[in-house]
Amino acid sequence: MPTTSPLTFQVTIDCADPHGLADWWAEALGWAVEPSDEAFIRSMVAAGHAQESDTTTHRGTLVWAEGAALVPPEGMPRVLFMRVPEPKTAKNRLxxxxxxxxxxxxxxxxxxxxxxxxxxxxxxxxxxxxxxxxxxxxxxxxxx
CATH class of the missing domain: 3.10.180.10 (2,3-Dihydroxybiphenyl 1,2-Dioxygenase, domain 1)
Structure with missing residues (x-):
């Protein structure tokens, strides 16, 4: 059997407002929100790989509309907040x-x-x- 490297993971939280919730959790944990690479976002839109509707502005910065993440301390998993259309209806399983x-x-x-x-x-x-x-x-x- 071939040797493979260990898997890594991130924790993804479904939500209605990924940027607002990322801000809240960054404050709660004392972590930082991952910075947006506005030049990269603009280049993806200009090349036709993304649409303007895939972006939004949050706190004056161009960001991807569908998600936001936190910068974890060394050795901790990344936490990603992803927009979903449906509201939360039951207790989290995780x-x-x-x-x-x-x-x-x-x-x-x-x-x-x-x-x-x-x-x-x-x-x-x-x-x-x-x-x-x-x-x-x-x-x-x-x-x-």
Whole structure:
């Protein structure tokens, strides 16, 4: 059997507003939104590989309309936000667990709630406790 390199992955979150949600999660995680390569976007449109309707302007910058991503710290997966036409209708089958030290958890919870997260529950198992939250589009995540 041939030797292959290990697979890598990114986490993709379906949403209605990829750029707004990427901004929210960048703030929540303390990461950055990937910068847009406006020259590349313009060249793709000029060459006929994309349409003007594939683009939009977000915070004064030309961006791809369908998605936005975060720049992860070294060793972390990229997080991509993709526009989908349908609204969220059920609980996520996959969610992010944000980890904070026990002493820092209350401050992170307060910051996330002030930024627009909604607390939907709390859980614990043995010595481990977490808070279940949703982002502004209703995607569940936990703060542990």
């Amino acid at each position: 969610h992010l667990d944000l980890r904070a030290g026990e002493a820092d958890r209350p401050a992170h919870l307060e910051r996330l709630l002030a930024a627009g997260a909604t607390e939907t529950g709390r859980g614990s198992q043995g010595p481990h406790a977490w808070v279940v939250l949703t982002d502004p589009e209703g995607n569940e995540f936990c703060l542990a």
